[in-house]
Amino acid sequence: MVNHHAVGTRGAPFEMDIERGKIREFARAIRSTNPAYFGERPVIPPTFLTTTFFWQEGDADPWPAVELDQKRGLHAEQEYTFFGPPPRAGTRLRCQSYISEIYTKQGRRGGELTFAVMVTEFRDETGRLVAQAKLTGVETAKPPTDEQPTERS
Amino acid sequence: MSVPPPPPPWVVGPVTRTDFVRYQGASGDMNPIHHDEEFARAAGFPTPFSVGMWQAGLLSTYATDWLGAENVRLFRVRFKEQVWPGDTLTCEGTVLREYDQDGERRVDVELTCRRQTGGVAVTAWATFVVPEPSPDKEAAHVA
Numbered sequence: 001m002v003n004h005h006a007v008g009t010r011g012a013p014f015e016m017d018i019e020r021g022k023i024r025e026f027a028r029a030i031r032s033t034n035p036a037y038f039g040e041r042p043v044i045p046p047t048f049l050t051t052t053f054f055w056q057e058g059d060a061d062p063w064p065a066v067e068l069d070q071k072r073g074l075h076a077e078q079e080y081t082f083f084g085p086p087p088r089a090g091t092r093l094r095c096q097s098y099i100s101e102i103y104t105k106q107g108r109r110g111g112e113l114t115f116a117v118m119v120t121e122f123r124d125e126t127g128r129l130v131a132q133a134k135l136t137g138v139e140t141a142k143p144p145t146d147e148q149p150t151e152r153s
Numbered sequence: 154m155s156v157p158p159p160p161p162p163w164v165v166g167p168v169t170r171t172d173f174v175r176y177q178g179a180s181g182d183m184n185p186i187h188h189d190e191e192f193a194r195a196a197g198f199p200t201p202f203s204v205g206m207w208q209a210g211l212l213s214t215y216a217t218d219w220l221g222a223e224n225v226r227l228f229r230v231r232f233k234e235q236v237w238p239g240d241t242l243t244c245e246g247t248v249l250r251e252y253d254q255d256g257e258r259r260v261d262v263e264l265t266c267r268r269q270t271g272g273v274a275v276t277a278w279a280t281f282v283v284p285e286p287s288p289d290k291e292a293a294h295v296a
Binding site for chain 2: 022025026027028029030031032034036037043045046047050051052053054071074075076077078079080081082083085086
């Protein structure tokens with residue numbers, strides 16, 4: 001069961017280096033041949049900041065505070081906002097995550113769905129906010145079968 | 154300045170476990186449900202299924218080839234149906250609206266990744282700065 005008191009939980013700040021080789025690896029995995037990702041100082045692909053998986057560990061990650069049941073949990077939505085061109089290889093980002101929202105809705109086929117939202121802010125060396133990620137997870141009333149539930153507003 | 158027309162639909166597949174694993178390694182999300190047969194079956198699924206973020210990444214590839222990697226300002230994804238080994242995916246996009254914001258010409262687009270069944274795997278909404286026409290294309294157009 002989701003812990004509604006998790007709202008407001010902040011992770012410790014963490015750093016993330018944007019690396020040329022990692023961009024290349026990621027771009028190949030998403031079948032991109034765009035020269036913008038393969039040059040000397042490439043920009044990151046739109047969903048690249050998901051690679052915080054390699055940087056955000058231990059108390060930097062507030063998501064466990066949500067206590068979402070892994071067997072009934074699914075990734076419902078993911079959003080990336082860029083406040084200017086996306087960051088380039090060679091940038092060191094300073095990042096921090098917090099749980100921004102937890103709410104429930106009735107599912108299309110009955111049963112309550114609980115949504116939890118984690119926001120991660122990415123700042124460059126000067127402290128400027130360059131990007132923001134928003135992860136929405138959902139816990140279904142039953143284990144998911146063929147179709148994932150989708151958020152309906 | 155105007156928005157270039159969307160590229161033709163991009164067909165990817167049949168997709169394989171190797172595609173999923175390669176994406177998992179690149180992204181760092183090593184959830185075994187996307188590559189471990191026994192783990193997936195124990196969780197009630199017939200086989201491993203794809204990482205939703207991989208399909209999202211395919212849509213971003215289509216979108217940045219269309220409108221430019223440096224121009225993206227928002228990329229929002231909603232996960233719908235799961236994608237299974239052997240599926241063939243089709244990515245396409247449409248323009249929703251064009252407008253001025255923060256002194257820039259912007260465009261909102263909707264992107265869809267469908268399975269061979271017609272079911273939607275992932276929908277994405279993205280905002281891009283409208284790309285400057287390249288001199289080459291201008292010249293070609295005039296010629």
